[in-house]
Amino acid sequence: MDASNVFVDLTWDDVVIKHGVLKSIQEFPVNELKHKDLHTVCSHLKIKGVKNTSKESMLEKLVSFYKLKERYGRLNDDSDPFLTPTRKEPQCPYRLLNVLFSNMFCEGLAQLGNVADWFELDTGKASNNQLFWEGVQEAFTSTSELIDNLQFNDEVLSELHHINFKRIVYHDWKKLHVMWKNLNGEYKATLDCYMMSGNHSSNFFDFCHGQ
Secondary structure (H helix, E strand, C coil): CCHHHHCCCCCHHHEEEECCEEEEECCEEHHHCCHHHHHHHHHHCCCCCCCCCCHHHHHHHHHHHHHHHHHCCCCCCCCCCCCCCCCCCCCHHHHHHHHHCCCCCHHHHHCCCCCCCHHHHHHCCCHHHHHHHHHHHHHHCCCCCCCCCCCCCCHHHHHHHHCCCCCCCCCCHHHHHHHHHHHHHHHHHHHHHHHCCCCCCCCHHHHCCCC
């Protein structure tokens, strides 16, 4: 079939997924769709990153994005928070730290960089610890008392209480990964200054340049 003509007005309402499995698109069963057909489908649904990927990879992306849009009630919305670049807001680093140092993720955070297990290798998500960061993304976009509130009462942080920690910005897992790398890099640089011989302050915040 000529997918370029068939799928001209395609929307997410035409995608049928049952029990996490893509069954059909419009009236066409998945097993009848060719590689070029799926590429056209992804293009119309504004799913990026499928160039030169396999049919299985495109099917996986379709299911993944469908679940995200369904979860946030955006199946009839042309825009998508995970497809549109989002800017980091003041609360984002704190929400991320709340997630990473929670009981659910702190052990995994400590093990980043270890050899990937067979499950991660089999799913193709060993690179950049994708499986871990996808879990972080899901928690980051959820609401809970732990994540939605500042966890410290230190006087130094009193100026942060005007920030709306409950406001969620929909960063994808790659953006959250980069955000953590930047935070960790800044912390290590500050720690080096704090531990440097000849410094006479025992207050770590003195070396944070007001951050």
